[in-house]
Amino acid sequence: MNVAVTKDKLKPADFASDQEVRWCPGCGDYAILKAVQRTLPDLETPKENYVFVSGIGCSSRFPYYMSTYGFHTIHGRAPAFATGIKIANPELDVWMVTGDGDGFSIGGNHMLHVLRRNVNLQILLCNNEIYGLTKGQYSPTSEVGLRTPSSPDGSVDTPLKPLVFTLGAGARFAARAYDTQKTLPEILKRAHEHKGTSLVEILQNCIVYNDAVFDNVLARDVAAEKQLHVEHGKPMIFGAEKNKGIRLNMQSLTLETVTIGENGVTEEDILVHDETNRSLATLIADMDGRDLPVAFGVIYCNPAATYEDGITQKLEAAEANGKPSLDALLRQGHTWEA
Amino acid sequence: MRVRKLNELKIKSDPASRKEVSSVVIRFAGDSGDGIQITGSRFTDTTALAGNDLATFPDFPAEIRAPIGTTFGVSAFQINFGSRRIETAGDDPDVLVALNPAALMVNLARLKPGGMIIVDSGTFTDRNLKKAGYLENPLEDTSLEAYTVLDINITKLVLESVKEFGLSQKEGLRCKNFWVLGLVYWIYGRDRSDTVDWLRRKFAKRPDIADANIAALNAGHIYGEASEVGGLTQLYAIPAATMPHGLYRTVTGGEALAWGLVAGAELANLKIFFGSYPITPASPVLHALAKMKQFGVKTFQAEDEIAAICSAIGASYAGSLGITSSSGPGIALKGEAIGLAISTELPLIIVNSQRAGPSTGLPTKTEQSDLYQAVYGRNGDAPLVVLATHGPSDCFEVAIEACRLATKYMTPVMLLTDGYIGNAAEPWLIPNVADREAFPVTFETTAEGFQPYNRDPDTLARHWAVPGTPGLEHRIGGIEKEDGSGNISYEPANHQRMTDLRRDKILNIANDIPEQTVENGKTSGKLAIVGWGSTYGPISRAVDNKLAEGKEVSHIHLRHIWPLPKNLGELLRGFDKVIVPEMNDGQLKTVLRDQYLIDAQPLTKVTGQPFKISEIERAIDAALEN
Numbered sequence: 001m002n003v004a005v006t007k008d009k010l011k012p013a014d015f016a017s018d019q020e021v022r023w024c025p026g027c028g029d030y031a032i033l034k035a036v037q038r039t040l041p042d043l044e045t046p047k048e049n050y051v052f053v054s055g056i057g058c059s060s061r062f063p064y065y066m067s068t069y070g071f072h073t074i075h076g077r078a079p080a081f082a083t084g085i086k087i088a089n090p091e092l093d094v095w096m097v098t099g100d101g102d103g104f105s106i107g108g109n110h111m112l113h114v115l116r117r118n119v120n121l122q123i124l125l126c127n128n129e130i131y132g133l134t135k136g137q138y139s140p141t142s143e144v145g146l147r148t149p150s151s152p153d154g155s156v157d158t159p160l161k162p163l164v165f166t167l168g169a170g171a172r173f174a175a176r177a178y179d180t181q182k183t184l185p186e187i188l189k190r191a192h193e194h195k196g197t198s199l200v201e202i203l204q205n206c207i208v209y210n211d212a213v214f215d216n217v218l219a220r221d222v223a224a225e226k227q228l229h230v231e232h233g234k235p236m237i238f239g240a241e242k243n244k245g246i247r248l249n250m251q252s253l254t255l256e257t258v259t260i261g262e263n264g265v266t267e268e269d270i271l272v273h274d275e276t277n278r279s280l281a282t283l284i285a286d287m288d289g290r291d292l293p294v295a296f297g298v299i300y301c302n303p304a305a306t307y308e309d310g311i312t313q314k315l316e317a318a319e320a321n322g323k324p325s326l327d328a329l330l331r332q333g334h335t336w337e338a
Numbered sequence: 339m340r341v342r343k344l345n346e347l348k349i350k351s352d353p354a355s356r357k358e359v360s361s362v363v364i365r366f367a368g369d370s371g372d373g374i375q376i377t378g379s380r381f382t383d384t385t386a387l388a389g390n391d392l393a394t395f396p397d398f399p400a401e402i403r404a405p406i407g408t409t410f411g412v413s414a415f416q417i418n419f420g421s422r423r424i425e426t427a428g429d430d431p432d433v434l435v436a437l438n439p440a441a442l443m444v445n446l447a448r449l450k451p452g453g454m455i456i457v458d459s460g461t462f463t464d465r466n467l468k469k470a471g472y473l474e475n476p477l478e479d480t481s482l483e484a485y486t487v488l489d490i491n492i493t494k495l496v497l498e499s500v501k502e503f504g505l506s507q508k509e510g511l512r513c514k515n516f517w518v519l520g521l522v523y524w525i526y527g528r529d530r531s532d533t534v535d536w537l538r539r540k541f542a543k544r545p546d547i548a549d550a551n552i553a554a555l556n557a558g559h560i561y562g563e564a565s566e567v568g569g570l571t572q573l574y575a576i577p578a579a580t581m582p583h584g585l586y587r588t589v590t591g592g593e594a595l596a597w598g599l600v601a602g603a604e605l606a607n608l609k610i611f612f613g614s615y616p617i618t619p620a621s622p623v624l625h626a627l628a629k630m631k632q633f634g635v636k637t638f639q640a641e642d643e644i645a646a647i648c649s650a651i652g653a654s655y656a657g658s659l660g661i662t663s664s665s666g667p668g669i670a671l672k673g674e675a676i677g678l679a680i681s682t683e684l685p686l687i688i689v690n691s692q693r694a695g696p697s698t699g700l701p702t703k704t705e706q707s708d709l710y711q712a713v714y715g716r717n718g719d720a721p722l723v724v725l726a727t728h729g730p731s732d733c734f735e736v737a738i739e740a741c742r743l744a745t746k747y748m749t750p751v752m753l754l755t756d757g758y759i760g761n762a763a764e765p766w767l768i769p770n771v772a773d774r775e776a777f778p779v780t781f782e783t784t785a786e787g788f789q790p791y792n793r794d795p796d797t798l799a800r801h802w803a804v805p806g807t808p809g810l811e812h813r814i815g816g817i818e819k820e821d822g823s824g825n826i827s828y829e830p831a832n833h834q835r836m837t838d839l840r841r842d843k844i845l846n847i848a849n850d851i852p853e854q855t856v857e858n859g860k861t862s863g864k865l866a867i868v869g870w871g872s873t874y875g876p877i878s879r880a881v882d883n884k885l886a887e888g889k890e891v892s893h894i895h896l897r898h899i900w901p902l903p904k905n906l907g908e909l910l911r912g913f914d915k916v917i918v919p920e921m922n923d924g925q926l927k928t929v930l931r932d933q934y935l936i937d938a939q940p941l942t943k944v945t946g947q948p949f950k951i952s953e954i955e956r957a958i959d960a961a962l963e964n
Contacts, residue, residue, distance in 0.1 A: 048809070073651075074675060084649030084656070084660065
């Protein structure tokens with residue numbers, strides 16, 4: 001029997017590596033790094049079991065700045081590496097860090113499959129709606145019309161909505177936050193607690209190539225009117241006056257913003273967040289800050305069997321009869337003496 | 339009982355009427371849906387159990403069910419078996435079984451002059467003849483005069499033989515392959531009981547289908563026994579071959595490779611993680627390993643070739659033996675990830691079941707044209723180990739060697755096999771894994787002084803520290819690293835040093851592999867035939883034949899393609915001439931010229947078919963005459 005050893009609780013600083021952080025001053029990734037380093041000490045995982053896996057891009061430098069095990073892999077393929085790591089050793093606590101280009105452009109196929117397989121890991125999607133490391137080209141989440149070096153007349157690509165994609169791929173956990181959000185560690189803890197693939201989209205400001213792109217939602221003067229922080233079992237109410245809410249239009253099966261106390265609307269009419277309801281989650285994940293606010297928090301959490309558990313079960317069933325001998329296997333079937 | 343007892347199925351020995359021959363080549367051919375590959379594999383097992391040596395060549399189209407009766411839908415299976423050592427599936431068949439006109443059209447040119455043709459005349463309808471491209475029925479004109487033709491309405495006879503089972507006409511005709519197998523068994527004096535056993539097992543849930551096929555098998559046999567088959571003037575006997583003493587089984591390259599990987603992982607004391615994406619002709623390895631979960635083998639069918647290798651690298655990082663497998667087009671997709679495994683110095687085995695290229699090429703046809711890709715095919719200076727297997731049972735040995743080198747030197751190993759080797763079968767003296775020398779891996783566990791790029795001074799391999807080990811937390815990745823610490827480094831001198839280290843680590847492996855030996859012939863002289871991979875059979879037989887004629891020629895066959903054995907240059911310089919037969923446009927030839935500045939001459943063939951012995955013999959004669 002192993003004897004449980006009580007260690008002093010680790011501090012955020014214990015999760016910082018000795019490497020100098022090389023993101024641009026003011027980059028949203030700093031805040032995300034700090035939030036992760038604040039989160040890990042509160043989790044049960046032994047430090048040596050954390051593995052941070054990333055692809056290529058600004059945010060993918062993340063593992064170098066953590067004092068955990070880390071693997072900075074190749075562009076877009078982090079989900080495949082993370083899957084192999086997790087299948088090889090399900091005890092490991094795997095966190096994947098990616099960006100909108102890495103995760104949804106070059107790596108879109110792998111993202112789809114890691115989500116549908118439900119491998120038990122956390123995916124932090126740092127979405128800054130731009131290619132940073134390659135110097136500012138439009139990304140798959142950039143708005144139509146964005147002028148960049150590769151779209152001097154404005155991009156004509158329709159942007160992808162990461163959380164809608166995530167839910168469409170069959171993921172069992174989807175959340176949204178922004179880089180400097182004080183409650184980001186709480187959302188990361190929920191993601192960690194969920195057994196299965198947990199994707200957290202983090203709106204991340206790129207101060208050099210796409211500065212203030214989320215100001216229409218995050219700026220202090222609009223925040224209350226443009227942000228809906230959802231909580232399971234609570235009505236979807238927002239606004240500076242806490243009098244706005246989300247209602248389901250039964251005719252069009254779409255969501256609409258209503259004001260409590262106007263046109264006969266009462267709190268009874270406001271949708272209550274149910275994080276286990278995929279249809280509802282898909283509707284609120286799609287809200288984009290135009291007619292409807294942008295939803296933050298745990299949008300969907302509905303656990304199901306994990307991929308690596310399925311593999312382990314098949315293996316255990318095959319091994320149930322004891323370890324066989326390869327020599328015996330080679331001698332099965334038709335053999336003859338010469 | 340409809341079916342006679344097994345002991346009644348033993349061949350009635352009638353040595354007086356059987357002519358003893360030392361080897362026979364039979365080519366079974368028919369439509370893709372005729373069950374030709376099953377016919378071939380049943381004949382193979384029965385022949386192996388009869389004690390013959392053998393080699394097979396399954397030759398089938400890429401289409402699963404091409405339109406019935408067309409030439410491009412013809413599937414074939416060739417077997418060479420005999421009482422002497424058999425090295426190849428045979429140059430030209432002695433017997434051609436053609437179950438439809440298209441099979442005759444496609445395969446007749448290969449048949450030996452005077453050879454035997456067994457045809458199902460029931461399929462020689464106007465419609466089928468036209469589909470096959472015949473203007474006249476070859477059974478009715480003089481075009482087959484040079485051959486012995488057994489012209490039998492098998493279609494009609496097989497339906498009669500299975501009538502009592504109440505099958506549909508379509509199901510009844512599916513028994514045709516076993517009818518013809520029964521006839522061929524009679525001609526060559528083969529025992530039917532193994533095939534009957536196989537049918538009972540295969541159709542355990544459909545006993546009516548098993549009974550019908552057994553009835554068809556027996557009917558074909560009885561037809562041979564009882565009737566005066568027009569043209570069948572001779573029966574044959576092939577005595578058992580003299581083989582080294584021991585226990586044998588038949589094995590295909592795909593099976594031997596899978597088992598060799600499991601054996602190698604056991605010897606390394608690691609668990610296998612096998613990440614793969616289905617591709618012809620590599621999939622049999624995935625299928626074989628997916629059935630070996632009882633050995634702790636984890637197989638992962640990834641979403642694409644890239645994910646397959648990346649998951650395997652991830653698994654190696656986490657302490658498993660990561661393996662991926664594909665064919666040329668898939669290997670091309672894996673190129674970037676192979677570079678990462680080289681840069682992060684993680685063990686990895688990449689199996690390439692080569693097929694004819696470029697691009698999609700000829701998926702089911704064999705070629706050896708990925709040698710450049712294996713040795714050179716990555717961005718940057720990216721050396722790895724390249725091994726090549728030369729035949730089905732050799733796959734077992736090469737797979738173990740791949741496991742040994744990958745783990746000992748913390749490097750990717752490319753294992754080259756090909757579609758021909760993967761699907762071909764041969765008798766195999768079953769090895770004893772328990773007697774092999776183990777090469778267990780030791781993971782780094784000491785935190786004091788640990789750095790991820792600390793190296794073993796002898797092998798230059800970095801230490802392998804796996805996640806979950808307290809105190810050894812570290813970061814690796816594809817950006818150039820500082821030797822020792824593994825930290826990102828853009829220092830010019832460091833990149834030079836790391837490039838040199840990666841090269842030297844691989845070249846140093848030449849000191850840990852056997853020196854190159856000569857398979858047959860003298861160790862110096864007029865002519866060396868240097869081969870690699872599946873050209874082993876024809877080169878071996880051709881050199882043997884020419885040595886018997888008193889010619890001065892030697893056969894050298896490479897298993898280690900990179901690094902090359904350290905004595906190879908000196909060995910080759912001992913020959914006046916060097917010829918390199920390859921199923922490509924001359925790739926090993928280029929490497930040998932580059933490495934040793936010798937005048938290696940190419941002998942190339944890219945028809946999708948293996949070399950014939952006679953083609954190599956002619957090259958030997960020509961080289962020695964000049």
